[in-house]
Amino acid sequence: MKRSNFKELYFGHASAETEVARDSDLFLRTYYDRWNLSASIQRQEFFLVIGPKGSGKSAVSEYVRLKLARKYGEHAVFSRTFNLDEVSPGMSPLSTMPNKDVTAQGATLSDSAWRLFLALQLLDMLSNDPSCSLSSDPQSIKLIEDLRRADLLGRDFPSIFKRVRENKTTISLKGFVTHERSSRESDETSALHLGEALLRLISSARSDNHFLLSIDGLDRIINDNDAYWLTLAALLRVGDELFRRLLAASIDIRLLVMCRSDVFRRIRFADADKIAADSSIFVDWSAEQTKPADSPLWDYLASKAGITAASLFAYFPENITVGQRSGRPRSIPSPEYLIQATRSTPREISSLMRRIQGELPPNGYLTSDRIRNAVDIFATRDLLSIVTAEATGLLHDQLQDNLADILSSLPSASKLTEDSLAEAIKSAGLDGSLTAELAQFMFLAGLLGNYDPRTGYVQFYHRRDTYKFKRQGPWQLNRGLMYAFNVPFS
Structure with a gap:
């Protein structure tokens, strides 16, 4: 299969209602009936x-x-x-x-x-x-x-x-x-x-x-x-x-x-x-796999596109190169990079695929740079918008309105603490007493994960929502937001 056809693949829409309104037969035909x-x-x-x-x-x-x-x-x-x-x-x-x-x-x-x-x-x-x-x-x-x-x-x-x-x-x-x-x-x-x-x-x-x-x-x-x-x-x-x-x-x-x-x-x-x-x-997509390539979300996308998961993987480069601006480049397998940029839901992985398609010129093919740019756009325009909407009525108005500024002010994406989050809140001109409220919301929203220093393991709520929030930290920021807001990893 030619990689130049990736732009033409169908990946559904963020809303099932929108997808059905546009073409109910296509929705029914491409529905991934996992259950x-x-x-x-x-x-x-x-x-x-x-x-x-x-x-x-x-x-x-x-x-x-x-x-x-x-x-x-x-x-x-x-x-x-x-x-x-x-x-x-x-x-x-x-x-x-x-x-x-x-x-x-x-x-x-x-x-x-x-x-x-x-x-x-x-x-x-x-x-x-x-x-x-x-x-x-x-x-x-x-x-x-x-x-x-x-x-x-x-x-x-x-x-x-x-x-x-x-x-x-x-x-x-x-x-x-x-x-x-x-x-x-x-x-x-x-x-x-x-x-x-x-x-x-x-x-x-x-x-x-x-x-x-x-x-x-x-x-x-x-x-x-x-x-x-x-x-x-x-x-x-x-x-x-x-x-x-x-x-x-x-x-x-x-x-x-x-x-x-x-x-x-x-x-x-x-x-x-x-x-x-x-x-x-x-309806659980079991995002706790040790291998991101094993996520059923790839089968979901493949079903929407009318191809196999293996054919879908063939469109992507094997690895995505990150950290070039910091002088410490490293390679991340494409499935891991893409899945971890989302909160492991069909809605977000579909939105991300459409952003990647938008980065491709006519008859273009996927490169590491184009995928990185698409992830940045997805995180700042789609993911942040979704999270801000989820915060309505739940999060203090000042925190909701300044969420992007706060994220931009974080000193690092890994091993975040209550104190470092409080400093980011203060740098956005807000009261540091709002730290606990924001941290808990970000955890429940899948933006922060509990970090275990002993094992190096990160527990994100969207991967298994029985996890309990560790109020004192340390935490790790969602990867998509880390790259979109240029937050250093450490």
């Missing part, structure tokens, strides 16, 4: 998709939707994706949940609110299906209108939680429930019990079509908001309950919940281990 999702979809083996940020959780949702559409026809699949972290007019992210309203003692309220929220989403989807039994039933049509007039349909979760907590809204379910399950003899059901009643109605509905509800946005680590973690725990409890319930329903409804792996480990509730074992799929 045998095709078989799992048919057997409905999971509802929870767990993996690091950027690992392809949203891509799993798109893949499931497209596989269903190809099997049953686009007209027969109704789908909806709801991002719980979305900030738009009329929408509030989960992080806005007030601590005083969400408590461990009030878990029943949170569970009831999630049942109602999910039931409303599903009911709204079913109402759009002309062949669904609910669409032709006068009582069901009236119920949906009543829910719309009560301003329950289309609301975000914080709004639904507030309605459940206040418990002032009642909806008539005459003909749907018995008096024993109603709040009053008039068959009116309160907001607290409405979700359960609607789920019974949904489970008994009939349709030949198929429905998929995907919940995304469980990607934030917010240390000082207990309400956030209790709310997520309630979602997973109710999600697991609903997943099992829908398996026995008269209608084909599937639920997917995408959750970052380290977020999942922070959510504490009794059945978390059972959900992880029985109802989950882990």
Whole structure:
């Protein structure tokens, strides 16, 4: 294969949604099904998709939707994706949940609110299906209108939680429930019990079509908001309950919940281990290999490009030369140099490949210099932008705004200490007391790794996110950022 064709290879896009919007057939054809999702979809083996940020959780949702559409026809699949972290007019992210309203003692309220929220989403989807039994039933049509007039349909979760907590809204379910399950003899059901009643109605509905509800946005680590973690725990409890319930329903409804792996480990509730074992799929690219060339990310890229991993390696020079400006040049194997410039996710390795393509002239071929330039551009424009976006709401505004200046001021990339990071922060004109906050964020973001002086081994969080942050250091900076900001290795 000619190296001059590298510029023409397809490597996907950073966003699965963008990739699908551009060419859904190409996305489906080049999807690297490392977890045998095709078989799992048919057997409905999971509802929870767990993996690091950027690992392809949203891509799993798109893949499931497209596989269903190809099997049953686009007209027969109704789908909806709801991002719980979305900030738009009329929408509030989960992080806005007030601590005083969400408590461990009030878990029943949170569970009831999630049942109602999910039931409303599903009911709204079913109402759009002309062949669904609910669409032709006068009582069901009236119920949906009543829910719309009560301003329950289309609301975000914080709004639904507030309605459940206040418990002032009642909806008539005459003909749907018995008096024993109603709040009053008039068959009116309160907001607290409405979700359960609607789920019974949904489970008994009939349709030949198929429905998929995907919940995304469980990607934030917010240390000082207990309400956030209790709310997520309630979602997973109710999600697991609903997943099992829908398996026995008269209608084909599937639920997917995408959750970052380290977020999942922070959510504490009794059945978390059972959900992880029985109802989950882990989207993990196992970046802890001793040989970077063995990373499954190369198989992912090869699948996107429609070639073999060996053919992909053939495009690159064997080694990348670095350190020439310092007078101490050294050679790094290309797979190691490229993988370690990213945080070992499909999103970032795809972005890096496209940056490399951008550095090639027409009919050009890959050289060490061109690859180095592409890595610099990727780190300063792509990786830093991604990390800055991840920091929104989590990192002090001054740190977020001056992150590039701080990185440029680091004295070295290896054996960084709390004191050296504090000096870099001060040189950017900020308060050194922010050091601990920045160091922990950079570790969780995969920008700093724990350095073990005894073995010389570096533990990056993105390689195995069970690693604990060593607050006193020493640490090592991500390689891509080191070269992009011209930080000396030592």
